[in-house]
Amino acid sequence: MAEYSSSHNDAAENERYMLSMTDPLGILSSVHKVVERSAHVKINPAPIDHLSQLWLQDNAPARQSAASLWDERYHFSDGTARTVNWLLVLDALNFCFWAEKGQDRWTIEYQGQTLNGYWAEAAALKRAVEEELPLWDANYLSTISEATVAHIFRGTGTIPLFEQRVQHAREVGRVLLERYAGQFTQAIAQSGRNAIQLVLLLERYFPSFRDVAIYRGSAVRFLKRAQITIADISGSFHGKGWGAITNQDQLTIFADYKLPQVLRDYNVLEYQTELAQRVDNQELIPAGSEEEVEIRACTIWACELLRRALQQQGRRVTAAEIDMRLWLLGQQSDAMHPYHRTRTIYY
DSSP states (O other): OHHHHHHHHHHHHHHHHHHHHHOTTSHHHHHHHHHHHOSSEEEOHHHHHHHHHHHHHTTTTHHHHHHSOOOTTSSOOOSSHHHHHHHHHHHHSOOOOOOOTTSOOOEEEETTEEEEHHHHHHHHHHHHHHTTOOTTOHHHHHTOOHHHHHHHTOSBSOOTTHHHHHHHHHHHHHHHHHHHTTOHHHHHHHTTTBHHHHHHHHHHHOGGGOOEEEETTEEEEOOHHHHHHHHHHHHHTTTSGGGOOBOGGGOOOOOOSHHHHHHHHTTSEEEOHHHHHHHHTTOBOOTTSHHHHHHHHHHHHHHHHHHHHHHHTTOOOOHHHHHHHHHHHHTTOTTSOOOOBOOOSOO
16 A cells, blocks of 8 residues: 555656746646645546547547637637727626526627627627727726616616626726726737746736635636637637747636536536536536635646546647647537536636
């Protein structure tokens, strides 16, 4: 037993050393510490290998990524700096779309379609631009009224965490004016078009993007919306112009509530009995609780293990490509266990 413990400790120490060399955002190293101590969520290695083999057989996620180019039906895009600011607003407000148990989801009607969730948010912001609301204008954003935000998100019901979205829109405008002459393109230029530096910039200067939790006295870094902002800018510009951002392969997946749902369906993630019952009963899992932090941390680490498994088979993929594949699978989740319910501004 002592020999096993020593071997295990050596492996863990080696993992920590490797992460210290390849984890510029400190996300993987911080979630790995949670995974080592997790009491409510565990990662099953065998299903990860099985999932990687399935993806290799159907040429995913490369095939899925190529088929899922940036969708301009619901995203504003004019190829200028205005688009960059609009995308920053999009991801400043990109969180928490689920409804309470037994209640209807917030939806909007757009171009003859009924949309909910992220697609409804994106389409509502695009619709606002079409109605000549200048959501790229930092001055306009910095003092945007609750009435205007309510008009933007008009639909069936009220978008969750409405007041926080008003605050975030104002924060975007205020910080852009204070630091970047109203243009997030200046931040991209100042960062040297480096994804890591851009994420750190968002974390430092935009408080609503500071997605860091405390777990048993230690900081756990997630930075979901900061990372997805970089991916969205790159996607919108198809990797060119303002979307030509380097080092995106060093980003992690974007830990939300859909990815762990899919990973649980594949048995990659396994919840302790009481937690599983609470999730399945759609009970609230408080933001910052051990259970919630463990779900997000194990999700990131499981996807890192999946990325490594694919790489060992000769398929080099980014975490963003894995994220896209899992998120799209999550859009067809009627037969899956429910996702965990956490009211939070971070996802």
